[in-house]
Amino acid sequence: MSIAKQITPALVACAAAGWLAAGAAPAQAAAAPVSAAAAHPVRACTYRLAHVRPSSYLRVRKGPGLRFRPIGRLTTAGGRVAGSCTTTKGWVAVKTSAGRSGWAWGHYLRKVAKSHRSDIVAGPSLTCTYQLAHVRSTSALRVRRGPGLRFRPIGRLTTAGGRVAGSCTTTKGWVAVKTSAGRSGWAWGHYLRKVAKPHPAAPATVPSLGCTYQFLNQGPAGSLAVYNGPGTGYQPIGTLNAGGRFAGSCTTTNGWVAVKTSTGKVGWTPAQKLLKIAGR
Template sequence: MTVAKSIVPALATLAAAGWLVAGQPTPALAGPAGSDAGGHLTPRIATEPASGVRGHPGSGAATVRPPGPGDPTASGPYGEVVHQAQRGPGLVCAYRIKGVRKGGFLNVREGAGIRHAPVAKLRPADGGFSGACTATGGWIAVKTAGGTSGYAAARYLRRLDLSGRPSLSCVYRLRHVRKGSFLNVREGAGIHHAPVGKLRRADGNIAGACDATRGWVAVDSGDGIPGWASARYLRRM
């Protein structure tokens, strides 16, 4: 008796006994990963499906979460999120929000995903804020200017370009800035660059580059956001 002739009866016996079950391949669930943007309703697997098995859909039905208040309604291309594993998971990069209309805001959520509750908001007027250099499933760990930590959708974040920025080896203090006022820290060396933070007299000593670039000095804002400040308002210690 050949091997094939001996295997066929064995398979038939297993099938008759209920040990061998022919299954259909599971269709792929297409669609983008869940993001914090309204207007793109993303099919999601229900956490408690009809099958009663957590994490496995029962009848193929999927739940859809509508956008909540504060979720942007306009979509755009995914932002450039540079993954630098050597920088580690800490909040060592700086970002600004993009694709959010003036007067709107971007939700900061408790975890990485729209299923997590909002804990804070990011607005265009907030300027820069710190965040992780590596995204987690399309979400980036951030810290708002108010000190709240959470996650924001990577597609609405633009990482600040710090290439070629000099080291901050000198110390400065503000000058010609009235008490209660502030000096803008801008994304680049020039007033045509957007503000990313502020320097106030109460901030005390300011870390900055030892040499100015076209009248601007590389500094960190009072909240630790990297940028540039006008040299005429800085006094080197």
């Protein structure tokens, strides 16, 4: 290969020692190539080429030194390079663009910071509701891929986005949420305030009110709350007032009786508070 087609790097102070810094070397009368490749450390780090023009390349040698013969090259077009995290006499164990194992001069390689963990941590079900706390309307709360700062950001939550679906429990202080764009991730719980759970939907059907009830062991001034479903988790819709009789279902659902409120709405109240006086 002619000298014009090779990189002639500035050899810094190393030139005096006869080292060839990364890049293609000028034509040289080198010692006979060493055929045995040096043992390679694990390539657990990532590099990109530095001080290498797009039109040029970096030579990869069979071992960590100029006495080893070239076996391939690295180019800027090839993207990032897997390499050893430590050097051997200034050389980094790498793979060529064609996938061969070799060594490149570390002066022309710049280590890239390790990327954030990419694995998604499975989150619990998002059955609770939150609103943002301590977050200004002009700011946002980052959502990360997992429960920790080491995970990369994947989205954000804003006050303008309204309430947020999230996990009812935390993992190391982090809450599983959905971003404003609907992606699942994790947000730091300090900036989320849990909102009371929404009431479940009312049952689609209600038993017929074929029996008659009155209050059990309550004076004429008492009252009972009536809910739109058989349980206190449902929305209150009215009351039953003591001192009279009222229509109710002849069967119970989870210990609750379907009744009519004092204003005529159909709902549910606890059976243990009622005495059936007519019907089956």
